[in-house]
Amino acid sequence: MDKKEQIIKAAMKLLTERGVQATPMSAVAKAANTGMGTIYNYFATKEELINEIYLYIKRSEVHLIAKTMDADSSLKASFFGFYGAMVGFYFKYPESFAFMDQFHSSPIITETTRATGQQDFLPVISLVQQGQKDGIIKEMELDALLHFLAGTITTYVRWMQASGKENDPVYLERQMRLVWDAIKE
Template sequence: MKLLTEKGVQATPMSAIAKAAGTGMGTIYNYFATKEELINAIYLYIKSLEIQFITQRTHDESSLKIKFLEYYKAFVDFNIHYPECFAFMDQLQNSPIISECTKDEGKTEFLPVLELIRKGQEDGIIKKMSMDAILQFLAGTLTTYVRWMLSIEENDRDQYLDQQMRMVWDALKE
């Protein structure tokens, strides 16, 4: 993952990946027929880690607003705690290398988030807008915010999270 984000997909041959993993080319090709297959597997692995991280930090008993903000904060925390995963997803999640099948599989991990937004729309708490538009907005705010947080001193980060969450909530609430 680190090689792919530092050097780029085209400049990272499978031989370099095998060497960094401490294994042989044959071993890698036993599991992944192509570099694209490996990249798709990394994508799904990160999605799995992300959802595990997030579900440990959210509570079912919370109000819709609090639960939504818990999800958002957990997404931020995950990406700040795992900057290599963030860099990989930031660079490759919209790449044609990630197959539609892989993207669809990755989305199934986030059904609770989608359901929360749908419920908020049904209850008149969240604006009735296209789910794709809402998800693009949230992904954009999250990505930009995490990039910023990773570029500043760690002890300066806490003061901004509440402001970020308030702005995101204010943009979505009805």
């Protein structure tokens, strides 16, 4: 792991545990086992660091999801693959989930950062758009549909974590069927 990634992971952990106000850059430097100068070589401000963590997580999600996307699969199978991969990612990386749960809608995340993160999800967006074009997925504003899907993932993971349950395949299958039934035409 390089210094930049070390800083990102240390900051992610501190920010989710303590919050923005209680996480000074000096605490991040200490947790990352690096100096303040090194941090400022990578990130001019705490807000810039938070936006970079957001993109780091988005890229990690996309990397995992790309492995599940199969052009020869049906739309439903592709959707289930994407949805299951997202849930699996958040169970595998709970600090990433905690960060996104806290910061996804935060005004700290800039519109530029959000747009960049969305660009990384073009394969998933294309999947949804193709489903709409083919009359398989409800015709509604894309942004509303994507927010709905993200909300169902977040709520499901929160519920499973609060219940002390692991990523149980039976519960996940039921969740995916519920969500699929909600978005299909």
